[in-house]
Amino acid sequence: MTGDREGRGPAIERVLGALTVAGGPDGKGEYLAFCPAHNDRNTPNLRVREAEDGRVLLRCFAGCDQDEVLSALAERGIGTADLFAKNGSGRRGGAVATPRAVHACTLASYAEAKGLPVSFLRQIGVSDARYAGQHAVRIPYLAEDGTECATRFRIALERGPKGGDRFRWRKGSRPSLYGLWRIPHARETGYAFLVEGESDCHTLWYHGLPALGVPGASAWRNEWAERLEGVGKVYAVVEPDAGGEAFWERLAASPLRERLYRVELKSTKDTSELYLKDPEGFGERMDLARSRAASWLDLAESEERERAREAWAACEELAQDPDILERFAGELSSSGVAGEMRAAKLLYLALTSRLLEKPVSVAVKGPSSGGKTYLVERVLDFFPGSAYHVLTAMSERALAYSEEPIEHRFLVVYEAEGMAGEFATYLMRSLLSEGRLRYEMVERTSEGLRPRLIERQGPTGLIVTTTAVKLHPENETRLLSLTITDTREQTRDVLAALAEEEKGEPDLIPWLALQEWLGSAVHQATIPYAKDLARMVPPVAVRLRRDFGAVLNLIRAHAILHQASRERSAEGKVVATLDDYASVRRLVADLVSDGIEATVPKGVREAVHAVARLHAVRSEPATVAEVARELKLDRSAASRRVRAAKERGYLRDLEDNPRKPSRLVPGEALPEDLEILPQPDALKACKRAGETEGIETPLPSTDGGQADGGGGTPYPSGDGARLHAHGVAEAARVGRERFTL
Structure with a gap:
């Protein structure tokens, strides 16, 4: 068609061909047609006219607005672009008309923007709607059984120049994965694409590919992983921006990670854009992207090795220091922290215990203005942010609902009063004792009341500061209590430190690198003298059952901290020496005795x-x-x-x-102090006697030799562990006699 009939241009020719025309043109050049946006076939209410630049102007005198008319025309194959002159064929000198921006978000405009048929979108439940007095696209979220569990409205096609949200949830909707009703298809194919938002799902579904959408890069929730049970591989399409990386990081920290694959679309934002660029080759390009996807397991292993190498290069000299805690205290003191070095060392060691299956938690007690928070903050400076999560307060159910990762991490709560209410402290106790949190609740949904199980994986440690002399009795027994010094001498030292104008700033790079390296190093330690130590501790209080476990874990943490200068067992575990016990005992001997009131502070x-x-x-x-x-x-x-x-x-x-x-x-008479943890010399004598019993695996040397056999590698293995047999002369000297407790 050339557009020359009756002098009409090509644009109006296309539009009139899709309408039922009742008459025209009149003296103003207008045609009368039946409006496709409503069912009246008696009165031709639609006026159609060609503008000077070849554009088609439409107006329905029955009340339909232009967007409704455009949506109805789209179903007849006339898109918004068809209302404009193309290729220099405008009525005035061949001028090309530039389409004006259409800001209203309708099903027709959305379909055109995404290159998808309106009929397909309606088939999957997408429809026109009104939201807050403006046009919107209604996107229903269906459960696996097909019932509607949430509704989202798209109110804009693109972000405006000032940003702004393009989406709104219907009141009462609870966000979930989009496309749950199509899960059977994903289970049948053995894989599913996981994308940001709904439009990418629409594109993939249109091409027969299994997909589910997360309503926003940061919206992922770990409990959604249960919905993907039975789907063998999950291909996360990572968009090339900060949001895409945040999306990947959340998925990589979720239960999905072991069957998670990273898909990157080269030089393309998302699957929708990939389709619009090359509609014919879309399916082939998605297959290629899936074949090139890297598994999280491979990426994590490669990244971990690289991080470990870089960290070791930065911390090697520090990691081989024979007394890292003493060096830490020196760094802290030179930076202006007055006194409290015992407390600082214990906090550092407790934070390092996050790497164990049972971290050691600490309550820092003292008067107001005593410096509790300041001390904790300064110790945290020596740890990467991934080691802890700081809170000043938390609501009753914050632990259950928070998305913050807490596995092998410490919660730091400034002021115990910030853990509001009995229920909050109950959740905290459960997390510390069980190493995870399982909280079942009943929630209101569109289908009525339904049970929901929230599970958060630990283990997690706790550092809390408080002005109270004692915490809740159930919490008190789960933490080591550390009291800040409140003497005049300490106050004098603090004032002097505050008056010091030239304070040194510690070089934190090797300290942060040390903790980074430890994160990928050996996390298991064996204590050869643990049974002897247990026999030497008087069983005078039930609380010792917990406190003794904390002491053992501090010994393990100390050994792991010094693993670059420790031996390995045949199983590859770090072997704790008596020096590890001696260091820990200096930090906690009085705290353990005080905790069971076997001694008086x-x-x-x-x-x-x-x-x-x-x-x-x-x-x-x-x-x-x-x-x-x-x-x-x-x-x-x-x-x-x-x-x-x-x-x-x-x-x-x-x-x-x-x-x-x-x-x-x-009041009552003060008791005599009872020593709970034995002196290292006594334990050493017990250990020497035990060595004469004839063990199958000789005890490791405690001479502080390098675990790598002198090669300096930060990755010693169990195969390369050195186990030193004790000489016959030593056995003959000591004899078969056992140490008697």
């Missing part, structure tokens, strides 16, 4: 003695203020010690009114 004992002295001199009760003056402490520090003494019964308060000053008198 020095500060509490001093407070009890002060009250006894004051009472003996005057035969009258003492006040907290008097105790503070006696001990040369501030009132808050003295109050904490007095409160701890009262809780243990060593002091009695004769004043019943809490608003009046305390009237303190001595």
Whole structure:
């Protein structure tokens, strides 16, 4: 058709050919036709006219707006572009008309933008709709049984110049995977593409390919992995932007990862764009992209090896230091942290224990303004962000609903009061004890009330700061309690550190690299003397069952931290030496004894003695203020010690009114301190005697030799482990005699 009939241009010729024309043109050049957007076939309400530049102008006098008319024309094969003159054939001198932007999002405009038939989109449930008074495309989310479980509206085809969201959820909708009703197809084929959004799904489905959509790059939830059970391979199409990488990272941290493959479309944003560029070759190009996809297992192994090599190069000298904790304390001290080196070392070792199957959790206690938070923050500086997750507060069910990864990671909560409510602390206890969280709930859905199981995988450790003397009894037994020093001497040191103008900044690169390397190194340690140590610990309290396990895990963490200078067992585990035990004992011996009240903390004992002295001199009760003056402490520090003494019964308060000053008198007699963890020398003697018993596998050397046999490689294996037999002369000297406990 040339468009010359009756002087009409090609654009209006195409449009009139798709309409039922009732008359025209009139004196204004308008044609009357029956409007395709409504069912009236009695009155031709549609006016069609050709503009000066060859564009076709449409107007329905029955009330249909232009978008509705365009949508109806699209079903008859007339797209928006057909309303404009093409190839220089405009009515005025061959000028080419440039289509104006169509901002309304209708089914017709969406179909044209994606190159898909309107009939196909309607077949899969997509339809025109109105949202907040504007045109939208309604996209239903169907469950596996075909029932509608959520609805999403697309309100714009593209992002505007100022950004803005193109989508809205229907009120009450709960986001889920898009395309669940097509899961049987994916299970039958053995694979599925996983894409961002719905339009890529539409393109893939139109070509008979199994696909599911995630409603946004950061919207993935781990519980959705259960929906993909029975699908052998999951091909994630990763878009070439920050959102695409975030999408991949979330999937790589999900239960899908072992059957996950990464698909990249070279020089193309997504599958929809790939199709629009080459409709004929789309299927072949998707097959090629799938054949070239890299599995997460291969990518992770390759990336881990590369990261480990780079990390080892940066931390080799530090990793081979015979006392890494002492070096850490020196770095911290030179950077302006006053005192508290024992606390800092224990926190560092606890954070390193995240690599174990049972991390060691710590409660940092002390008065307000005592520096608890500051100390924890400075220790965290020496760890990568992947090692911990910091919170100042959390809601009752935050642990259950959060998407933040917590496997082999520490939760750091500043102020225990931030764990609001009994239920929050219950979830925390379950996570610490069981190494995972399983929370079953009932939620309201479009299908009524349905059960839902939320499972979060640990293990997870906890560091919490608090001004309380004791936490909830059930929480107290799951953490080692560490009290910040509150003496005047410590305050003087802090003031001096604050006044120091030239503070050194530690070089954190090797420290961060050390933790990065440890993440890919050996995480298992064996303690040859563990049974002897267990026999030497007096079983005086049930709580020791937990605390002794924490001590063993700290020994393992210390050995793993120093694994570059430790031996390996035949199974490839790091062998803990007595030096590991000695280092851990210096950090926690009094904490373990104090935890079971087998000993009395020095500060509490001093407070009890002060009250006894004051009472003996005057035969009258003492006040907290008097105790503070006696001990040369501030009132808050003295109050904490007095409160701890009262809780243990060593002091009695004769004043019943809490608003009046305390009237303190001595209570129960202070007990003699009981040593719970034996001295290293005693354990060493026990270990020497045990070596004469004739063991099948000789005990490893404790001479601090390199685990790699001197080659300096950061990847020693069990096959290369060195096990040193003990000489016959030593056996003859010690004899067959056993150490008697």
